Amino acid sequence: MPNFVVLGAGVSGLTCALQLAKQEGNVVTVVAKHMPGDYDIEYTSPWAGANFLPMALEAGSRYERRTWPELKRLAAEVPEAGIHFQKVHVMRCKKDEPTGFRLALSDGLFAPDPWYKAVVDDYRELPASELPAHMHSGAEWTSVCINTTMYLCWLAGQCAARGVVLKRAVVGHVAEAAGLAEGGGRRADVVINATGLLACRLGGVMDAAVYPARGQTVLVRNENANTMYAASGTDHGADQLCYTMTRAAGGGTILGGTYEKGNWDPNPDPNTAVAIMKRAVEAQPQLAGGRGIEGLDVIRHGVGLRPAREGGVRIEKELINGVWVVHNYGHAGWGYQGSYGCAEHVLELVDEIVANTKSKL
Numbered sequence: 001m002p003n004f005v006v007l008g009a010g011v012s013g014l015t016c017a018l019q020l021a022k023q024e025g026n027v028v029t030v031v032a033k034h035m036p037g038d039y040d041i042e043y044t045s046p047w048a049g050a051n052f053l054p055m056a057l058e059a060g061s062r063y064e065r066r067t068w069p070e071l072k073r074l075a076a077e078v079p080e081a082g083i084h085f086q087k088v089h090v091m092r093c094k095k096d097e098p099t100g101f102r103l104a105l106s107d108g109l110f111a112p113d114p115w116y117k118a119v120v121d122d123y124r125e126l127p128a129s130e131l132p133a134h135m136h137s138g139a140e141w142t143s144v145c146i147n148t149t150m151y152l153c154w155l156a157g158q159c160a161a162r163g164v165v166l167k168r169a170v171v172g173h174v175a176e177a178a179g180l181a182e183g184g185g186r187r188a189d190v191v192i193n194a195t196g197l198l199a200c201r202l203g204g205v206m207d208a209a210v211y212p213a214r215g216q217t218v219l220v221r222n223e224n225a226n227t228m229y230a231a232s233g234t235d236h237g238a239d240q241l242c243y244t245m246t247r248a249a250g251g252g253t254i255l256g257g258t259y260e261k262g263n264w265d266p267n268p269d270p271n272t273a274v275a276i277m278k279r280a281v282e283a284q285p286q287l288a289g290g291r292g293i294e295g296l297d298v299i300r301h302g303v304g305l306r307p308a309r310e311g312g313v314r315i316e317k318e319l320i321n322g323v324w325v326v327h328n329y330g331h332a333g334w335g336y337q338g339s340y341g342c343a344e345h346v347l348e349l350v351d352e353i354v355a356n357t358k359s360k361l
Ligand code: FAD
Pocket: 007, 008, 009, 010, 011, 012, 013, 031, 032, 033, 034, 035, 042, 043, 044, 045, 046, 047, 048, 049, 050, 051, 052, 053, 169, 170, 171, 172, 194, 195, 196, 197, 198, 199, 202, 214, 215, 216, 217, 256, 257, 303, 304, 305, 306, 307, 328, 329, 330, 331, 332, 333, 334, 335, 336, 337, 338
């Protein structure tokens, strides 16, 4: 029976573990320093919004395109996963027209004629009568918002229900993980490396192309925004963003944010927090009952470090110290919305390794 260790229990690792465990006969162990329920600056997944706002250009859209049907199914059929449908307003600011509405965060989201309009159900361009004066254009469509606290626990639970063993351990070298496999003392046939940002510090990997893209957020109890919101820019610099999303099942509303490349600071900055809240209530006054930021009821201030990578996500196989490793890290700001597409690619590489190993026996 093929035996796998998934190193990492963020959305990338847990999604791969679940998909591997769905294949009969696979023995799967998840090994991680941080698990669902933890809040730590080294663990990105709990800090995400999270929603599905495609960021890739059409040529790189495979992962997001292949993830949407599963997120949609979970929102429609599996309420305990903590995902619900929500309309979104994607707004292109007049001032961003010269750059083609491209952001550090995203090449494709604000494109005037995006590939994803054929993928989601009800995409429509907003007429001028529905746009504020400083907007060049905008679109509305139905997306999903994920309550990350619920969803990560749900993923871990789904893994456990399929026999996956989840273990706490800190691994110094990626090849060591093979020795932590369940299944009668056998070493894992393949290690899935889903270590996110820490791939830059993991022995055997030490990927110098990985860097943090810091995201500061404010989580509030207010849930009256009606739609999610994302603007192509703000007046406060290229690393300052404006977005809102209300999480499923009483998860509150996330106000964002920032995209600060190379910034490792784990502490929320108070001035940034005020600016985030002001931008949010200017864009959606109804969120605070028209009372400005005084009308916001803060649950907590957050900082997460998106695992960005020069050259983009790394999904490839590599033989390291005699252990087959399939890498799956570097998802920057789209780890949830690309999770099932990435897991699909990981499983293709795993199949190649297993088939090749069998043919040599
Ligand atoms: P992580 O969640 O960081 O998990 C890494 C795992 O590896 C952890 O379990 C860790 O303990 C383990 N690990 C690492 N090194 C070791 C080691 N040596 N030994 C043992 N274990 C180890 N994405 C979206 O799709 N939509 C959004 O709306 C969205 N919004 C975001 C908003 C913010 C503010 C932020 C910060 C991110 C957002 N993202 C969003 C991005 C998304 O959160 C990330 O892409 C995703 O969480 C990365 O997940 P991961 O599993 O790769 O890494």
